[in-house]
Amino acid sequence: MVTQQQVESALQSQRSLPQIRLGDALIQEKVITEQQLNDALQMQSKDRKMQLGEILVGMNAVSKEVIRRVLAQKLGIPFVVLSKFQFDPNLIKAVPGDLVRKHGVMPLYQTESRMVVAMGNPLASDAIQEFAFYTRLKVDPVMASQEDLDAVIKQFYGEHGDSQNISDLVSELDVGAESTAESALSSTITESDNTLVRLVNKIILDAFERGVSDIHIETVKGNKPSRVRFRKDGVMSHYSEIPFNFRNALVSRIKIMSRLDISEKRQPQDGKINFEQFGPAKIELRVVTIPTTEGLEDIVMRILAAPKAVSIESLGLSAYNLEGLKKLAIKPHGLLFVCGPTGSGKTTTLHSLLSYINTPDRKIWTVEDPIEITQEGLRQIQVHAKIEWTFAAALRSLLRADPDVIMVGETRDPETAHTVIEASLTGHLVFSTMHTNSAVESVVRLLDLGLDPFNFADALLGVVGQRLARRLCTSCHRAYSASDDELEMLAHEYCAETDLAPADVLAQWRKQYMLESGGITLFSAEGCPKCEDSGYKGRVGIHELLINSAGIKRKIHAKANVPEILHAAMAQGMRTLRQDGIEKIFQGHTNWEQIRTV
Ligand SMILES: [Zn+2]
Known part of the structure; x- marks a missing residue:
């Protein structure tokens, strides 16, 4: 047995077999006598941790191989040839090596409520219990040879790390x-x-x-x-x-x-x-x-190993941004951009938005290069520039393919820009990304690409700007009370290029974040084995959300410049990337060193 399908169907038929105990099966097979079984059971009653199989092997009543054969034949426990099995790397990542090495048990695959593991002795209840406890799944054991188990565990988990x-x-x-x-x-x-x-x-x-x-x-x-x-x-x-x-x-x-x-x-x-x-x-x-x-x-x-789409709630969006984005994502038509430099998590955000609206009543096409995240329910297309299968060409074909929602991997040329506007004005919801530094800059860039300001203003729903900042390692971050100088510096940075007054912002922070002791706690990066001594582990998203409105439309019609549009956007509640980043310092996710470059 070497595939998941084969193992699944064997487990199905095992469930339909009558329940039988190992001892009874061995007697039925005439490999042990009643007397031997009674002796073994008596020994087991003195030490509940000993398994019947082990005791019988210890008594020289039966060999391990015979027990294995009886388990497979009588109890219907499937035997899997691990050397040819296609393992699920995500499950391997999810189950820690210590647990696997401790019991010599290899996770094979996972269904919604069950995890199937291969083990040398599928009656080893302590291993099964520990796996079930750790994964909160029901554990179905299957059998594999010890040699195979040792080899695959070494290959996937290493011997000592x-x-x-x-x-x-x-x-x-x-x-x-x-x-x-x-x-x-x-x-x-x-x-x-x-x-x-x-x-x-x-x-x-x-x-x-x-x-x-x-x-x-x-x-x-x-x-x-x-x-x-x-x-x-x-x-x-x-x-x-x-x-x-x-x-x-x-x-x-x-x-x-x-x-x-x-x-x-x-x-x-x-x-x-x-x-x-x-x-x-x-x-x-x-x-x-x-x-x-x-x-x-x-x-x-x-x-490019297909990572899963993350839920929109786990992107780390502020309440204003999360609520705003959810509203935009369920609009029947219009244009929504996510912008940021390479590696700022644009694709992750787009796929979170898509997964939020990925329901059977919507036809969702994506055109991507490359397809980094796959989702069931989406129809995903890889572009091939060499054969003229470009974003714009794919998009034109999709307009005839009865879409509700289209995601276009990147809008970087006038042709694609014109086509996404056309698609959104003809009743489709279109998501795309741009390689720009801020939400407002994206609007100006699109106008520079020669879009008609009136069509564009009508089509646009909003623009998300984003970055990823390094996240402080929670195992070693050190809490400290921020000095007045530091708070003033942060307030000053928060207000730069805005109409806000640092004193007002400081007063607001003291109200929101001050402890009873009178201080505001921030965290510094230290370093420990869990973060390879860097002080950081993983990343936190920093966002800004420009929501189109009557006021923003007027600015677009007038082909306004960046400061003018920014002013209008902030007046209606937008927080800039830097401001969102500073909020995330106060929330303990990161520090100024990571935000200053945003
Ligand atoms: Zn650490």
Whole structure:
């Protein structure tokens, strides 16, 4: 049995079998006698922790193999060949390695109310109870060979944690390096070398399991090792070094996985890895090779492993922004933009909005490049600029495909801009993103693209501006009482380029955030093992929401400039990105160091 479907149907038929105890089954099979069973049960009554199977094996009444066969045949517990099973990496991420290693139990997949786990002894009730307690799911055990279990647990969870495992692999490479020292520069290691293949798989699996967004492989000339770094939550950090004589094979291996030309070293190449073909996880990676110097190439891989859409409530929106966005998202037609620089979480926000309105009574098309988040119920289209299947072209086709809602990955050219306006004016709800710094700037940019101000003003529902700031690690953040100087500085920053008075803002903060002791608590970044000593873990969204109104429309008609539109937007309640960020400092999510650059 190697697929989820096979295991599911075996579990179904197991449920329809009459309930039978292991002891009775063994007697029916005539592998033990009544007397042996009674002796074993008596021993068990003295020590409830001992399992009947273990006791019988200890008594030499029966072998482990026989018990396993009886479990499979009589109790109908499915036996799974793990080496060929397609594991769910998200479940693997969700179940901690300590729990898995402690019991030697491997999670296979999860349904709404149940988790199916593979174990050597599917009657081990303590393991089942602990898994059920941790996951709050009913646990269905299936059987697997101990050898298979050990192998997959090592592969997915490592023996003593991940970092040790990668250095084990690298030191294996080093041994190889010494033995071929003379020909090291010409690299006798080929791209099909077994350890190299495992190493590349390990890098990708580690990156995925750690929630890394990008893998950077940086090659250096001469006999210096290649460096592998990971970017996570926007921050680069060292991962590993690979001995220099594996440089060519490493690059070639990744090119082969990406279906790129190995011999082309002078031109950059773009490709994609469908990791499922090479390793035990459904991970997609976008790959770029960049020629650097003297025939060397760097490789950057972006992990596209389908993350799930997050709910609109968990985006960290302020009450004003959340309520406003929800109202805009259920409009029957109009145009809603999310804007921000690369990596500011625009796609995440768009998919949260889509999931909020993703109901059977709406037809939702998306046009994306690349598709980073998949959602059931959406019809998602990948654009291919090379064959002229562009955002604008796809959008024109979709207008004939009876849509209610269309999401367009990015609006960056006049043609797409005109088409999204047309789509929203003809009765569709259109979401898109722009690569601009603020909500108001997006409005001005769209006017600059040559849109008719009256059509645009009619179509526009609103614009979300956003950033991601690093979130303080809650395991080590340190609370302190903010000094008057710090509060004044924050109030000053809060009011910059607005009509607000710092003294009023300060008074409001004291009312809202002051403790009985008279101080206002802020938090500083410290550092602990949980955040790799950075003081930060994960990120927090910073937002601003410009809601179109009669006042804003007049500004658009008049092709007003940024300060004029900003003034009108703030007068109707908008808080700027920086203001939202400062609020999030007071709420304890982040600190000024992270917000000052917003
Ligand atoms: Zn920490």
